[in-house]
Amino acid sequence: MIKIAVLVSGSGSNLQALIDANLSGKIAGVISNKPDTFALKRAQKAGIATAVIEHKQYPNREAFDDVMHQQLLDWDIDLVVLAGFMRILSTKFVNAWEGKMVNIHPSLLPHYKGMHTHQRVLNTGDTLHGCTVHYVTAELDAGQALAQGVIQVHTHDNLATLASRVHVLEHVIYPQVVEWICTGAIQHSVQGVLYRGHVIQEPVQFCKI
Numbered sequence: 001m002i003k004i005a006v007l008v009s010g011s012g013s014n015l016q017a018l019i020d021a022n023l024s025g026k027i028a029g030v031i032s033n034k035p036d037t038f039a040l041k042r043a044q045k046a047g048i049a050t051a052v053i054e055h056k057q058y059p060n061r062e063a064f065d066d067v068m069h070q071q072l073l074d075w076d077i078d079l080v081v082l083a084g085f086m087r088i089l090s091t092k093f094v095n096a097w098e099g100k101m102v103n104i105h106p107s108l109l110p111h112y113k114g115m116h117t118h119q120r121v122l123n124t125g126d127t128l129h130g131c132t133v134h135y136v137t138a139e140l141d142a143g144q145a146l147a148q149g150v151i152q153v154h155t156h157d158n159l160a161t162l163a164s165r166v167h168v169l170e171h172v173i174y175p176q177v178v179e180w181i182c183t184g185a186i187q188h189s190v191q192g193v194l195y196r197g198h199v200i201q202e203p204v205q206f207c208k209i
């Protein structure tokens with residue numbers, strides 16, 4: 001059984017969706033870089049091991065990442081799932097987990113990498129928005145996209161409604177993609193990303209609401 005670690009910094013609603021999904025893999029641990037996150041409470045309630053590794057206590061990014069890396073090794077982790085983890089990771093750490101670390105980003109990548117995605121979509125006047133699950137590489141939000149969920153932006157949408165609707169979609173697609181990885185339906189290989197045995201160039205788009 002695949003052992004999963006979820007890295008969090010905040011409320012952890014995606015963590016909750018992963019817990020509730022009863023994945024084929026086991027969520028073996030949750031790491032938070034902040035001590036008071038609601039995500040930690042969710043993990044504890046579900047009986048999942050937790051570790052608080054505060055980035056502020058380390059002299060630099062690499063030192064912080066080294067401690068996280070060791071914790072992941074101690075838990076014998078196969079897959080790292082970033083779920084609202086608000087730290088940029090060092091190249092060394094990312095390379096160590098290449099093909100074994102995924103993130104969910106609230107935009108249709110490659111559009112709107114980085115922060116404030118919902119506001120930027122509204123400012124631009126886009127009619128489509130959504131979220132993307134992707135492998136994590138050293139370049140921010142640039143690893144291969146595995147799946148996307150798309151929503152329509154309505155004329156009456158504002159920051160709150162848009163963020164909320166994307167969040168709902170995240171809770172559907174993230175557990176699905178993690179489950180696909182757990183069961184081997186998605187595989188990282190030298191040929192590229194395999195989905196059900198076939199190399200895919202484009203993310204699976206399995207949700208449109």
Ligand code: GRF
Binds near residue numbers: 010085105167170
């Ligand atoms: C989500 O919007 C996700 O796209 C982004 O961080 C947020 C985490 O939310 N990466 P939550 O902590 O899972 O509620």
